[in-house]
Amino acid sequence: MGEGSVGIGLVGLGNIGTGVVKVLQRNAEVISERLGFDLRLVRVSDLDLETDRGVDLAAVRFDSDTDGLLADPQVDIVVELIGGYDVARRVTLQAIENGKHVVTANKALLALHGAEIFDAADRAGVDVAFEASVGGGIPILRSMREGLSANEITSLHGIMNGTTNYVLTEMEATGEDFEVVLKRAQDLGYAEADPTFDVDGIDAAHKLTLLVAMAFGARLTFKDIPTEGIRGLAPVDFEAAERFGFKIKLLGIAKQHEDGRIEARVHPTLIPATSLLSHVDGAMNAIAVHGNAVGPTLFYGAGAGELPTASAVVADLMEIARELRRGTAGRVAPLSYMPHALRVRATMPAGEILGRAYLRFTAVDRPGVLSHIAGALGERGVGIEAVIQQSRGEQAESVPVVILTHPAREAAVRDALQEIDRLPDVTAPTLFVRIEDET
């Protein structure tokens, strides 16, 4: 540890890592003023030592010797920003074993190996902080841990993936197809060449496992979260949603039921156009949290990007550094209620979830089709609230039929859809989108 400062070692000098260097350097003065001492970047490791990242590393030891960094006595806190699973897991566990505190932005790592990592940190008496892993620069984990700490959290609804929110916002604004908008998002750098992680909801589900842990003290894993992406949405869905007074957002949703069970899921969702969450557009993120004392709250900001994510990483560094200087870091898990309070909790099966549904059928434009569809729903006790049947003109063979149901169990709706999708006049699988009235 440098004299009067706390030493930082950074593993992984990619996009976010470079942002962390920038924030540490540009805001060094305000950081020192707030802490009363310096945060000193002493060492950086990366396999790529050639690329010019536009930051000055003259005062920093920069090499590929990650093991050396993890063992360096000058390094008090290790920042893990390599991403992925295997190497990140090994680096994180080695840092912990070496008695280093760890700051990470790696939601995938924590969603899959969180239990192992937090248990190891607990044994070693070090902190693992991960504000940047959810909501980018939005201090959402810290807000639930500290700001809303007096509350029983009852539900949360979050736009937690900027790529999909950008795609949905553009589809709504332009009326273009998913594939067209996705291509443009890729060209603009808002979406990866392989967009699976984002558009299929996997990234949001990773983040939701962390939010659920923080909100409910529940130890879920990624596999416990029913997850659907946005590939099935078409321009007609945005038009129909608007007619009914809704917007379509990819949400991570978690609720704590009175019986103690946790409901957690990721899927496209119709939310009222009057809700604040429905106005969160483009690549921005927002998480609406409901507490039993505070009522509804919402936290909004950039969910990704070099500097916003670095803002959260450096906030974690500052918090650990302050604890270190006070001699209290790692002793009482000030940075999280994890892993101590985390318990395996029963989850509510998706079939039991009660809510309204948006259904888009693709059917031959012929009398009697609606009667069949309504019949199949009615037999399972699924009531119909509204119908929009569009005729596409004489030459169209199939037309979309949109139905809004009254509140029903998801299992009943799914069961009806199985029968409906086997009808000869129904020419494509039905789209089923859940409606959340309370966001």
Add this chain to the structure above:
Amino acid sequence: MGEGSVGIGLVGLGNIGTGVVKVLQRNAEVISERLGFDLRLVRVSDLDLETDRGVDLAAVRFDSDTDGLLADPQVDIVVELIGGYDVARRVTLQAIENGKHVVTANKALLALHGAEIFDAADRAGVDVAFEASVGGGIPILRSMREGLSANEITSLHGIMNGTTNYVLTEMEATGEDFEVVLKRAQDLGYAEADPTFDVDGIDAAHKLTLLVAMAFGARLTFKDIPTEGIRGLAPVDFEAAERFGFKIKLLGIAKQHEDGRIEARVHPTLIPATSLLSHVDGAMNAIAVHGNAVGPTLFYGAGAGELPTASAVVADLMEIARELRRGTAGRVAPLSYMPHALRVRATMPAGEILGRAYLRFTAVDRPGVLSHIAGALGERGVGIEAVIQQSRGEQAESVPVVILTHPAREAAVRDALQEIDRLPDVTAPTLFVRIEDET
């Protein structure tokens, strides 16, 4: 201090005080689980011992002996919820002198006597926490202090008074006059019998002094903040704003300029109808904070009310209690950067503020009036971007003329208005509302 617990003494059992008792009791289990020990309400004092507040105080010493409470060795943290200035100041200073940590929701007290109180706390080595004093249940101070700690804060824009936001939302929705809506707000309990504090912007300005301290480390007082309320707004202003793509909100605004000067003000403001802040309706609050790393953020929630405010008070109690049990409370001001980092900062005079303006003239409907108005503005270099001139039909003597200006210094606009308001055809003082394009 009770065995294994931290002792709380509550001074003032009004609305918020009762809410604090409710939250401590209803959420006792989750609070204990998160802390690892109990928060124990040991003593409550109030002048009114008769009113039934609907809470069970059987296990608590409840009397009117405030001095006894402040000196009680079982009390580790004093919660000051009496409101007002004089008694609250005396109680707070006495608590500090007795070595008690203090939690307060009293923005008026802190805005006027903050320097004295924080200096006393610093000397005594105790913490003074006040999350509930701004934004009710929204953890906005904590978010700036911890979550955004790596940022230089560049600006903040906040809807910080629920009463005025309710009135503005209703005026916009119904087209009714200010007085009509205010009366209804009073009947519904959203506004006080004497609404001055709220509708004239005083409450918002109190809160802004605290936000400015937290955001910029600047020691401003209430008197440093130019403050205007919402009494001058008429239904025509909401109509005209909507035609130009704006909503009208009472904002507290603060900015840090490159030359280090602080700009801080409270007034009705036209903000783009596309901004998230413009969708914050009814009695809700929201504060948009811009940091140089994180970019734009927004924090939303209930700005007042028994339980939301109590949520913030109890979060403060939990934070101090945790520090107490670790033996670190008060030692390094973990609860604020105040008073250590607070410095008197130069403020930007209102006249220098550069921005677009919304001007509503009241003039006789006669040719030549607009020419006079435009001339007076043009002579001071104030360009006109748009005009709406409404004719009210043949029998109206005066009609509103609405002008949107290009960006101009406020002093130039005010100077032009002085001349314009002396014109014989101008029959009432002109309404001047600032436009903020970046919220």
